[in-house]
Amino acid sequence: MAKAPILTPQADDFPRWYQDLIGKAELADNGPVRGTMVIRPYGYSLWERMQSEVDARIKDAGAQNAYFPMFIPENYLTREAEHVEGFSPELAVVTHGGGKQLEEPVVVRPTSETIINEYISKWVQSYRDLPLLINQWANVVRWELRPRVFLRTTEFLWQEGHTAHVSYDDARAYASRIHRQVYGDFMRNVLAIDVLLGRKTARERFAGAINTLTLEGMMGDGKALQMGTSHELGQNFAKAFDIQYLADSGEREYAWQTSWGVSTRMVGGLIMSHGDDNGLRIPPRLAPVQAVVMAIKGDDAVLAAVRDLGDRLKAAGIRAVVDDKTDTPFGRRAVDWELKGVPVRLEIGPRDLEGGTAMLARRIAGGKSPVTLDSAVDTVAAVLAEDQDLLLRQSAERRIARTVDVASIDEAVEAATTGWARMPWADLGPAGEAKLAEQGVSVRCL
Amino acid sequence: MAKAPILTPQADDFPRWYQDLIGKAELADNGPVRGTMVIRPYGYSLWERMQSEVDARIKDAGAQNAYFPMFIPENYLTREAEHVEGFSPELAVVTHGGGKQLEEPVVVRPTSETIINEYISKWVQSYRDLPLLINQWANVVRWELRPRVFLRTTEFLWQEGHTAHVSYDDARAYASRIHRQVYGDFMRNVLAIDVLLGRKTARERFAGAINTLTLEGMMGDGKALQMGTSHELGQNFAKAFDIQYLADSGEREYAWQTSWGVSTRMVGGLIMSHGDDNGLRIPPRLAPVQAVVMAIKGDDAVLAAVRDLGDRLKAAGIRAVVDDKTDTPFGRRAVDWELKGVPVRLEIGPRDLEGGTAMLARRIAGGKSPVTLDSAVDTVAAVLAEDQDLLLRQSAERRIARTVDVASIDEAVEAATTGWARMPWADLGPAGEAKLAEQGVSVRCL
Ligand SMILES: [Zn+2]
Ligand SMILES: [Zn+2]
Numbered sequence: 001m002a003k004a005p006i007l008t009p010q011a012d013d014f015p016r017w018y019q020d021l022i023g024k025a026e027l028a029d030n031g032p033v034r035g036t037m038v039i040r041p042y043g044y045s046l047w048e049r050m051q052s053e054v055d056a057r058i059k060d061a062g063a064q065n066a067y068f069p070m071f072i073p074e075n076y077l078t079r080e081a082e083h084v085e086g087f088s089p090e091l092a093v094v095t096h097g098g099g100k101q102l103e104e105p106v107v108v109r110p111t112s113e114t115i116i117n118e119y120i121s122k123w124v125q126s127y128r129d130l131p132l133l134i135n136q137w138a139n140v141v142r143w144e145l146r147p148r149v150f151l152r153t154t155e156f157l158w159q160e161g162h163t164a165h166v167s168y169d170d171a172r173a174y175a176s177r178i179h180r181q182v183y184g185d186f187m188r189n190v191l192a193i194d195v196l197l198g199r200k201t202a203r204e205r206f207a208g209a210i211n212t213l214t215l216e217g218m219m220g221d222g223k224a225l226q227m228g229t230s231h232e233l234g235q236n237f238a239k240a241f242d243i244q245y246l247a248d249s250g251e252r253e254y255a256w257q258t259s260w261g262v263s264t265r266m267v268g269g270l271i272m273s274h275g276d277d278n279g280l281r282i283p284p285r286l287a288p289v290q291a292v293v294m295a296i297k298g299d300d301a302v303l304a305a306v307r308d309l310g311d312r313l314k315a316a317g318i319r320a321v322v323d324d325k326t327d328t329p330f331g332r333r334a335v336d337w338e339l340k341g342v343p344v345r346l347e348i349g350p351r352d353l354e355g356g357t358a359m360l361a362r363r364i365a366g367g368k369s370p371v372t373l374d375s376a377v378d379t380v381a382a383v384l385a386e387d388q389d390l391l392l393r394q395s396a397e398r399r400i401a402r403t404v405d406v407a408s409i410d411e412a413v414e415a416a417t418t419g420w421a422r423m424p425w426a427d428l429g430p431a432g433e434a435k436l437a438e439q440g441v442s443v444r445c446l
Numbered sequence: 447m448a449k450a451p452i453l454t455p456q457a458d459d460f461p462r463w464y465q466d467l468i469g470k471a472e473l474a475d476n477g478p479v480r481g482t483m484v485i486r487p488y489g490y491s492l493w494e495r496m497q498s499e500v501d502a503r504i505k506d507a508g509a510q511n512a513y514f515p516m517f518i519p520e521n522y523l524t525r526e527a528e529h530v531e532g533f534s535p536e537l538a539v540v541t542h543g544g545g546k547q548l549e550e551p552v553v554v555r556p557t558s559e560t561i562i563n564e565y566i567s568k569w570v571q572s573y574r575d576l577p578l579l580i581n582q583w584a585n586v587v588r589w590e591l592r593p594r595v596f597l598r599t600t601e602f603l604w605q606e607g608h609t610a611h612v613s614y615d616d617a618r619a620y621a622s623r624i625h626r627q628v629y630g631d632f633m634r635n636v637l638a639i640d641v642l643l644g645r646k647t648a649r650e651r652f653a654g655a656i657n658t659l660t661l662e663g664m665m666g667d668g669k670a671l672q673m674g675t676s677h678e679l680g681q682n683f684a685k686a687f688d689i690q691y692l693a694d695s696g697e698r699e700y701a702w703q704t705s706w707g708v709s710t711r712m713v714g715g716l717i718m719s720h721g722d723d724n725g726l727r728i729p730p731r732l733a734p735v736q737a738v739v740m741a742i743k744g745d746d747a748v749l750a751a752v753r754d755l756g757d758r759l760k761a762a763g764i765r766a767v768v769d770d771k772t773d774t775p776f777g778r779r780a781v782d783w784e785l786k787g788v789p790v791r792l793e794i795g796p797r798d799l800e801g802g803t804a805m806l807a808r809r810i811a812g813g814k815s816p817v818t819l820d821s822a823v824d825t826v827a828a829v830l831a832e833d834q835d836l837l838l839r840q841s842a843e844r845r846i847a848r849t850v851d852v853a854s855i856d857e858a859v860e861a862a863t864t865g866w867a868r869m870p871w872a873d874l875g876p877a878g879e880a881k882l883a884e885q886g887v888s889v890r891c892l
Contacts (some may be wrong), residue, residue: 029565032522033552036515041580045511066490069482069601071538076478089545092517094554096539097600098589106479108540108554119475119484119708128773134487137583139516143544154543155515327574379557 006335008242009277014221018272019149023354025280025339028149035147035154038278039264042340043150045288046267047157051137053190053286054159054262057182061174062132063161068115070138071106076114080240083113086207090142105399107202108141111209113233113259116162124255126246127166131174135161150268151225158263164243164255171256172211172232177231179213179261187227191266192283192391192401193217193273195227198445201425203433206259210234216444218399219272222419224444227269230260240328259411274391281364283391289342290319293358294333296349298326306348309376316377318384338363343387344380346371365390409435416441452781455723460667463733465595471726471785473713474595477712481593481600485710488786489596491734492713493603499636499732500605500708503628508606509579514561516584517552517797522560526686529559530743532653536588538600545555554587559654559679559705562608563687570701573612577620581607596714597671602621610701613774617702618678624706625659625676631795633673637712638729638837639663639719640845641673644891647871649879652705656680662890664845665718668865670890673715706738720837726787729837730830735788736765739804740779742795744772744840752794755804755822762823764830784809788820789833790826811836855881862887 005025008016022028027043039047051195055065071094074139077084092108093103109115116134124132139161144154161178165171179197200212200316216224237243238254247253274281284290291313293372295306306322313320323333330347337345345361352358357370360379364387402419406412409432415421425446428436433443452470454462468474473489476482479834485493501511517540523530538554541547555561562580570578583605590600607624611617625643646658655677662670683689684700693699720727730736737759741752752768759766769779778792783791791807798804803816807827810833817825848865852858855878861867871892874882879889 029568031515031517032519032561032564033515033517036517038515039513041510041512045510047513048511064487064491065494066487067485067493067603069477069479069484071477071479071587072602073478089547091543092540093536093542095541096551097537099535099537105542115478118478122475141517145544155517157513292530434826 005277006339007277007279008036010220010275015148017275017277021271021275021279021339022149025341027271029179030149031155033154034318035144035152035189037149037153037155038280039157042288043160046270046282046286047264049286049288050186050191050262050266051159054182054186057186058135058159058161058178061133061177061182062131063135063163065135065137067136067138068109068112068119070109070140072109072112072115074105074107077107077120079114080237081209082236083208084443087111087142090144092141092143099179103121109138110140110142111261112115112136112138112160113162113237117237117243117257120162120164120255121241121243124164124243127248128256130162130164130166130245131170133161133174134163137157140251141359148268150271152266153264158261160261161259162256164238165257166245166247166253166255168256169178171234171258175211175213175230175232175258175260178258179215183215183228183230183260183262184245187215187217187266189390190283190285191270191273192285192388192395193227193269194392196399196445200229201430201443201446203430203437204442204444208233209259214445215324217269217273218395218402218420219269220275220398221272222398222402225265225269225272226444227266228260228262231258233257233259273395277340279339280439281391282341282343284343284364284388287341287343288319289321289340290354290384291344291346292321292323292337292342293346294323294330294337294346295326295349296330296352298324301353302348305353305373309346309348309373312377313380316381318377318380334361344383346376346380362387409439410435413439413441415434420444447727451723452785453723453725456666456721460718461594463721463723464714467717467721467725467785468595471787473717474697476595477601479600481590481598482597483593483601485596485603488734489713492579492716492728492732493710495732495734496632496637496708496712497605500628500632501583503632504581504605504607504624507579507623507628508577509581509609511581511583513584514555514558514565516555516586518555518558518561520551520553522552522564525560525652526683526838528682529654533557533588536590538587538589555584556586556588557705558582558584558586558606558706559608559642559683560687562711563683563689563703566608566610566701567687567689570610570689570691573694576612576614576691576701577608579607579620580609581605596710596717599710600671604682604707606703606707609704610684612691612693612699612701614680614702617680617704621657621676621678621704624704625661629661629674629676629706629708633661633663633712634838636729636731637716637719638731638834638836638841639673639715640842642891646675647879647889647892648878649883650888650890652677652824654679654682654826656682660891663715663719664841664848664866665715666721666844667718668844668848670866671711671715671718672760673712674706674708677704679703679705687706711841719795719841721787725785727837728787728789730789730810730834732871733787733789734765735786736830737792738783739770739792740768740769740771740776740783740794742793742798743777745796747799748794749794751799751819755792755794755819758823759826762827764823764826780807790829792822792826808833855885859885859887860883866890
């Protein structure tokens with residue numbers, strides 16, 4: 001049955017497909033101020049699930065949540081030279097407050113290294129206060145000239161971790177722990193994205209860091225998306241904000257620091273990793289709705305069966321909802337659930353009920369087949385586990401298939417049109433990187 | 447044993463006691479920009495627990511979370527006349543973004559009625575789209591000339607609900623449901639504050655509302671704190687933002703709306719309701735740490751017993767931590783836990799261990815008595831339940847004892863110096879309210 005496509009096909013225009021999907025699946029809207037976005041309830045429910053999974057891992061890594069003001073005195077930003085240089089073209093500045101011009105303008109945080117380190121310097125006295133491990137969930141602002149919803153927006157939501165340690169080795173180990181055990185684990189095992197873990201070149205590093213660890217995901221168009229970063233800050237901010245501690249030895253030493261973050265950009269990465277021409281495909285472990293039980297028609301027996309199955313799924317710990325809105329045509333509702341990427345649909349009509357079955361439709365693996373109502377809960381649980389694995393496998397297969405070993409800059413530029421190129425950094429170096437940049441190709445990950 | 451007081455006694459200077467406690471219990475610091483605050487990890491853990499309890503109740507009431515930009519075009523605020531008048535002296539204005547002066551300045555949200563209603567007007571077409579029930583957790587900014595940490599800060603954290611309904615009755619019922627079942631239930635049964643539920647006078651109403659429901663708590667000094675509000679907005683914003691729906695009848699009608707919020711001010715209310723001269727007293731159902739198991743000395747048997755009891759408490763679902771930092775003097779650690787208001791301390795030293803007991807100290811009811819290690823888990827569970835009830839009872843007793851029926855404005859002013867005055871609105875009226883206001887007394891609740 002040929003249907004008119006609901007979305008621009010990916011193969012025709014991937015960025016257009018992305019925009020279409022964000023609108024049709026009711027994930028987000030553009031905000032009224034250029035570059036801002038409205039995250040609609042379904043889009044926000046994806047972010048909430050991401051938050052809760054990442055937050056649990058951050059707490060396991062020993063960090064505590066806190067909250068710092070979003071208004072930062074301008075002079076804080078100028079204390080660390082590279083940092084201010086990196087951010088000044090992106091700042092939003094408040095010049096009026098309470099009906100008056102402010103004596104000193106304040107900046108809306110583009111990130112909170114400066115203000116958090118001002119306080120860390122007050123709180124840290126001795127080596128016993130270290131490590132100090134702080135995390136914050138917050139909105140930040142970086143004025144965006146080429147905005148794209150979820151990927152680059154003037155205001156976005158994120159978490160930012162900021163830590164202080166007694167030694168270079170401790171700081172380095174913690175940045176790496178966050179990189180692997182928090183972000184890497186979450187992205188592979190919940191988002192089902194086979195991210196590549198590595199580090200950035202000096203050119204691509206965070207402003208003020210001595211080393212930036214990155215997680216790069218390959219999207220459906222073969223392009224890379226930076227899904228998160230974890231930075232070693234060395235003693236740069238400790239010196240700028242005077243974070244010194246009394247060491248075991250009795251000497252005063254500067255602390256060693258890290259910072260790390262993931263943002264609502266991950267929602268964009270999720271869409272572009274797993275989406276297809278029919279909409280989203282949400283990995284079961286993330287999905288706010290794992291299974292929807294649909295009434296095909298509104299007769300009493302069908303509605304009762306649908307609600308009963310919904311209750312049994314919930315009782316088994318499956319995030320299930322019931323769709324009994326039978327005044328909307330069934331086909332339209334089915335297309336909507338497909339757009340939203342709900343992993344499993346169970347459809348029940350009068351004929352299914354006669355046979356004691358439901359039709360089970362799998363959004364991730366594809367295909368439809370009947371299941372008995374008695375066995376439906378067990379089947380759904382098995383399908384969800386299977387399809388979580390399948391998505392990760394598909395992500396890995398794409399990354400492998402579309403990564404080419406190359407030997408020259410020309411070959412790398414060519415490979416970047418359809419996927420990733422891999423070449424030895426020794427052969428490329430900063431000079432080669434600069435040449436690639438002229439062609440619009442960046443070195444993502446060492 | 448007479449100790450030098452750690453905090454200014456409440457009876458000497460209640461506001462000073464409050465500031466002392468916020469510093470000593472490591473709840474918050476002043477931010478660098480006037481009126482802003484840094485919420486430290488322990489203070490934030492109280493807010494996180496409040497968020498999770500309130501969020502669950504909001505979801506039970508059918509609302510969905512979303513996120514709207516904090517930057518609002520200035521012209522949005524001017525569309526509803528009373529609303530802009532209410533907020534303009536408090537606004538923070540961004541005039542520069544991305545290194546340039548902006549063509550139209552943008553305001554940092556003081557509340558989101560305007561921007562959310564702009565989108566609700568796009569999303570609502572027919573009566574089938576109603577009720578539309580949206581909630582947002584966010585930071586907001588209202589420039590504060592007399593800031594006090596948690597109570598009045600230039601930036602604060604809150605949730606704001608915004609809903610649209612087909613009729614006045616539906617909107618009114620929903621505002622009331624939030625008032626009672628979400629806020630009232632949370633404040634009484636989790637915060638253990640015996641809040642008074644009522645509505646505001648026209649003078650005290652939210653800018654743009656036709657009715658404001660309030661929850662007023664009596665603090666330790668007998669003063670009232672507004673703990674939350676739920677507003678009926680009538681059709682004011684629907685007309686300003688053109689929120690119309692196609693009714694069942696085929697006619698286009700303006701929607702009826704509500705908005706409602708609670709904020710980090712609740713942390714201030716919690717402190718001032720239950721705190722005493724030794725620090726906080728956190729109700730067990732809220733407490734991030736319900737029980738701390740303390741090693742008095744660092745010998746191996748003690749440490750093993752402390753950890754074992756900690757594990758058994760956690761296994762029983764009690765939020766327990768172990769304090770084995772025996773290089774800090776025991777007395778200092780005990781005072782710290784007392785300041786932080788942890789409901790139960792279990793102290794174990796070599797002598798306790800010989801007798802197979804721990805010393806159980808109750809922060810809320812007061813007193814210390816030994817418990818056998820075998821029975822400790824059950825005893826702690828019982829104490830936590832008892833002390834939750836006790837705190838609510840103490841809150842109710844204070845409210846009743848300090849509320850006086852009065853017959854005149856003079857008597858009301860007199861009563862307000864030590865508590866609350868109650869008098870018939872028919873006898874007072876707007877004219878009497880204006881006279882009270884001249885004496886610095888406000889009508890809190892009808
Ligand atoms: Zn630097
Ligand atoms: Zn009005």
